[in-house]
Amino acid sequence: MAALSRKHDVFQAIADPTRRKLLRLLADKEMPVTVICGHFPISRTAVSKHLRILADAGLVKERKVGRETRYRLEPTPLLELKEWLSFYERFWDNKMAMLKHYVENGKGHIVDADGDDK
Amino acid sequence: MAALSRKHDVFQAIADPTRRKLLRLLADKEMPVTVICGHFPISRTAVSKHLRILADAGLVKERKVGRETRYRLEPTPLLELKEWLSFYERFWDNKMAMLKHYVENGKGHIVDADGDDK
DNA sequence: TTGATATGAAACCAAATGGTTTCGTATAAT
DNA sequence: ATTATACGAAACCATTTGGTTTCATATCAA
Numbered sequence: 001m002a003a004l005s006r007k008h009d010v011f012q013a014i015a016d017p018t019r020r021k022l023l024r025l026l027a028d029k030e031m032p033v034t035v036i037c038g039h040f041p042i043s044r045t046a047v048s049k050h051l052r053i054l055a056d057a058g059l060v061k062e063r064k065v066g067r068e069t070r071y072r073l074e075p076t077p078l079l080e081l082k083e084w085l086s087f088y089e090r091f092w093d094n095k096m097a098m099l100k101h102y103v104e105n106g107k108g109h110i111v112d113a114d115g116d117d118k
Numbered sequence: 119m120a121a122l123s124r125k126h127d128v129f130q131a132i133a134d135p136t137r138r139k140l141l142r143l144l145a146d147k148e149m150p151v152t153v154i155c156g157h158f159p160i161s162r163t164a165v166s167k168h169l170r171i172l173a174d175a176g177l178v179k180e181r182k183v184g185r186e187t188r189y190r191l192e193p194t195p196l197l198e199l200k201e202w203l204s205f206y207e208r209f210w211d212n213k214m215a216m217l218k219h220y221v222e223n224g225k226g227h228i229v230d231a232d233g234d235d236k
Numbered sequence: 237t238t239g240a241t242a243t244g245a246a247a248c249c250a251a252a253t254g255g256t257t258t259c260g261t262a263t264a265a266t
Numbered sequence: 267a268t269t270a271t272a273c274g275a276a277a278c279c280a281t282t283t284g285g286t287t288t289c290a291t292a293t294c295a296a
Contacts, residue, residue, distance in 0.1 A: 015133035016284080020202070027206065033243065046285055048244065067242050067293040075209035082203055084138070088145065091193035134254080151273065164255055166274065185263040185272050 006057055010077045011084075013057035018042070019050050023073060026060055030072035124174055128195045129202075131175035136160070137168050141191060144178055150186035 014020055018040065025031070025039055033051070037044045051071055054060040058077040063070050132138055136158065143149070143157055151169070155162045169189055172178040176195040181188050 011135075011138070012133045015130045017129075018284085020129070024205070027209070034241085042284085043286065044243075045245090045287085049284075052244090069243065073206075073209070075206045078203060078206050079210065081199075085196060085200055085203065087142070088191075088193045088196050091145070091191070092197065136254090152271085160254085161256065162273075163257085163275090167254075170274090187273065 008053050008056040010057050010059065010080050013054055013059055014081070016050070019054055022047075022050055022054060023059060026071055026073040027075075030063070030070045032065070032068035032070050034068070036071065124176060126171050126174040128175050128177065128198050131172055131177055132199070134168070137172055140165075140168055140172060141177060144189055144191040145193075148181070148188045148190035150183070150188050152186070154189065 014023070021039070022036070025036065033044065033048060036051075037047050040047055051060060051062075055062060055071075059074055060071045061074045063072070132141070139157070140154070143154065151162060151166060154169075155165050158165055169178060169180075173180060173189075177192055178189045179192045181190070
C-alpha cells in the first residue's frame with residue numbers, strides 16, 4: 001500500500017477542488033473527455049492535465065474506445081488516505097479513547113484552565 | 119461542517135508531506151516551535167509558515183506560554199476529510215455495495231472483459 | 237479522399253508554493 | 267540594564283501549478 005513511488009501522490013491529487021469534482025463525476029460513470037469537459041468552465045486541455053495527474057496517482061483509469069478516451073474512477077488509492085486518517089480516529093469525540101491515549105502517553109498534552117501542563 | 123470559508127482548506131493543508139509530519143508530531147503532545155524545528159531539516163521560519171497554514175485550516179491551535187508559542191493538534195477539521203472519503207467507501211471490496219450501486223444507477227460503468235459497456 | 241471530431245503534446249504565462257535570509261520585538265536570564 | 271532566547275514579519279527567489287493557445291495525430295463520417 002506504500003505509495004508505490006507514483007509520480008503524484010493521492011494527497012496532492014485530491015488537494016485541488018477541480019480534481020475532487022472530477023473524481024466525484026467519474027464515480028457515477030465512465031466518460032469520454034469531451035463529456036467530462038461539459039461539466040467544467042475550463043479548457044479541455046486543462047481538464048486533460050487534471051486527468052493525467054489523477055491517473056498518475058492511480059485514481060482514474062483510462063480506456064481507448066475508437067477515437068475517444070474514457071475515464072473512470074479507480075478508488076483503491078483512496079485507501080491510503082483512509083489509512084492515514086485512521087490514525088486520528090481516536091481523537092474524535094470519544095472520551096474513552098482520549099483517556100486511553102492519555103494513560104498510554106503519560107502526562108501528555110492534557111491541559112487545565114490555567115493554561116499550564118498538569 | 120461546510121468549509122467555514124477558511125483561508126486554507128484541509129485538503130490543501132495535508133497535501134504537503136512536511137505538514138503531515140507536523141500533524142503527526144503534534145498529535146503526541148503540545149510543543150513550542152523550537153522543539154518542533156528539531157524534527158525537521160528546514161529553517162524555523164519555514165516550519166513557522168507551515169504551522170500558520172495548518173492553523174488557518176484549523177488543524178492546530180497555538181497557545182502563548184511566556185516567550186514561546188506552543189502548538190497542538192486540533193483534529194476536528196479532519197472530519198471533513200472523513201466525510202468526503204465516506205462517499206467512496208461503497209466502492210471498496212464490497213460486492214453487495216457494488217451491486218446496489220449498479221442497480222440504483224441502471225446500466226452504469228460496469229464493464230465486461232471485451233471492454234464494452236453491457 | 238476529404239473533412240470533421242476527439243484528444244494529447246508543446247510552448248508559454250501568471251500566480252501560488254516552499255524555501256531562504258534579514259530584521260524587529262517580546263520575554264527571560266544575568 | 268544588558269544580553270540572550272523565541273518567535274513572527276518582510277523581502278526575496280526558484281520551482282511548481284493551473285491555466286491558456288496552438289499544433290499534431292488518430293479515428294470516424296461523407
